[in-house]
Amino acid sequence: MQDYNNFFGEFGGRYVAEVLRQPLDELEAAYLDITKDKSFRKEFEHYLKVYVGRPTPLLFAENLSKTLGGGNLFIKMEGLAHTGAHKINNALGQILLAKRMGKKRIIAETGAGQHGVATAAVCAKFGIPCRVYMGEVDMKRQRPNVFRMETFGAEVVAVKSGSRTLKDAVNEALRDWASSFDETYYLLGSALGPSPYPDMVRFFQSIIGREVKSQAREQKVRIDKMVACVGGGSNAIGFFSPFLEKKKPHLIGVEAGGRGKLLGEHAARMNNLGRDSVVQGYRSLFLLDDDGQVATTHSISAGLDYPGIGPQLAFCGETGRIEFVTASDVQALEAIKIFARNEGVFMALESAHAAAYALKILPTMKKGENLVVNMSGSGDKDIFITAKELDREKWIEFLKKEAADE
Numbered sequence: 001m002q003d004y005n006n007f008f009g010e011f012g013g014r015y016v017a018e019v020l021r022q023p024l025d026e027l028e029a030a031y032l033d034i035t036k037d038k039s040f041r042k043e044f045e046h047y048l049k050v051y052v053g054r055p056t057p058l059l060f061a062e063n064l065s066k067t068l069g070g071g072n073l074f075i076k077m078e079g080l081a082h083t084g085a086h087k088i089n090n091a092l093g094q095i096l097l098a099k100r101m102g103k104k105r106i107i108a109e110t111g112a113g114q115h116g117v118a119t120a121a122v123c124a125k126f127g128i129p130c131r132v133y134m135g136e137v138d139m140k141r142q143r144p145n146v147f148r149m150e151t152f153g154a155e156v157v158a159v160k161s162g163s164r165t166l167k168d169a170v171n172e173a174l175r176d177w178a179s180s181f182d183e184t185y186y187l188l189g190s191a192l193g194p195s196p197y198p199d200m201v202r203f204f205q206s207i208i209g210r211e212v213k214s215q216a217r218e219q220k221v222r223i224d225k226m227v228a229c230v231g232g233g234s235n236a237i238g239f240f241s242p243f244l245e246k247k248k249p250h251l252i253g254v255e256a257g258g259r260g261k262l263l264g265e266h267a268a269r270m271n272n273l274g275r276d277s278v279v280q281g282y283r284s285l286f287l288l289d290d291d292g293q294v295a296t297t298h299s300i301s302a303g304l305d306y307p308g309i310g311p312q313l314a315f316c317g318e319t320g321r322i323e324f325v326t327a328s329d330v331q332a333l334e335a336i337k338i339f340a341r342n343e344g345v346f347m348a349l350e351s352a353h354a355a356a357y358a359l360k361i362l363p364t365m366k367k368g369e370n371l372v373v374n375m376s377g378s379g380d381k382d383i384f385i386t387a388k389e390l391d392r393e394k395w396i397e398f399l400k401k402e403a404a405d406e
């Protein structure tokens with residue numbers, strides 16, 4: 001679907017300052033090499049198995065399927081991957097590539113912190129120093145992940161510009177890379193940015209969809225619908241990738257509906273909300289204000305509040321291959337409770353957006369139809385947010401006691 005100029009329809013491409021042309025050309029050549037290299041694939045698959053813990057299970061959610069009626073619900077359990085989310089698939093692939101390119105230092109950006117944690121972990125494993133840029137706001141709401149990155153030996157740099165979230169962290173990482181690319185590899189964490197990143201991240205994340213395909217075959221399940229949350233788009237494109245060429249199954253991406261419909265209250269870019277623009281080196285759909293500046297967004301989940309969407313997903317949305325919908329903050333919190341109580345599965349806030357929409361449509365499906373929802377991550381990282389929302393009094397009491405004991 002990607003043409004030789006690295007476009008998906010009109011979207012994608014490489015709109016960067018002259019200084020970034022050389023590192024991106026070099027990266028593209030190295031990426032194209034490894035896609036044809038069997039020994040790379042073998043090394044990648046080896047570490048996916050022994051380090052990441054793949055394959056992750058495709059779990060039949062029997063209780064919810066029974067109670068809700070309608071179709072059967074399955075959960076792809078990416079949250080069981082090492083470090084707790086799908087982000088490690090891409091981090092692993094890219095660090096193996098960085099090693100082949102002879103790079104001596106890794107930089108990354110992170111939003112929810114899961115990509116930062118995954119990058120810090122693989123850097124420790126493969127012995128390469130690591131710096132992670134993270135918005136100050138995200139550092140506060142994802143404090144446990146900051147601790148995890150630092151425990152893996154990474155330097156976490158607080159980004160204090162703009163809205164102090166993911167897009168500002170990407171800007172800072174690009175700035176660093178422009179002056180250090182001889183020795184530095186920029187390990188980008190979602191299916192966005194200038195080419196070749198969107199396609200390369202899809203390539204490494206497509207392991208999710210390939211496993212779903214073979215696990216469904218083994219379990220004799222025909223998949224009718226697939227649902228994934230969409231931040232920048234890496235878990236969704238990886239999950240959907242092996243299914244894109246055909247008309248079925250019905251693919252659904254769930255964006256952050258946040259707390260309202262006004263600009264600034266959500267992070268939903270599809271369905272005519274985002275505007276065609278070039279931001280951070282690629283063309284896609286972005287939330288912009290009246291002056292054409294990148295707008296402030298909101299989501300309860302730090303991983304879904306990026307103002308743009310990966311170019312391949314934007315293209316698949318425009319062509320109708322993927323349907324885009326939203327789930328609100330409140331619906332996501334409710335879905336966390338429902339999946340925890342009924343299936344013993346603790347979803348990340350991001351994944352809970354997909355889970356909320358799955359709960360909504362499951363009862364409308366026919367008996368015998370099957371829906372797979374991608375649990376992109378585990379909810380452990382979010383307890384400072386979810387506990388406050390779901391059990392406020394007990395949690396505040398606990399925090400006060402902890403502080404008093406210090």
Ligand SMILES: Cc1ncc(COP(=O)(O)O)c(C=O)c1O
Nearest residue numbers: 231232233234235303350376377
């Ligand atoms: C658990 C989890 N799911 C989803 C996302 C959203 O990212 P993407 O759209 O690239 O999958 C994040 C981002 O940090 C995440 O941590």
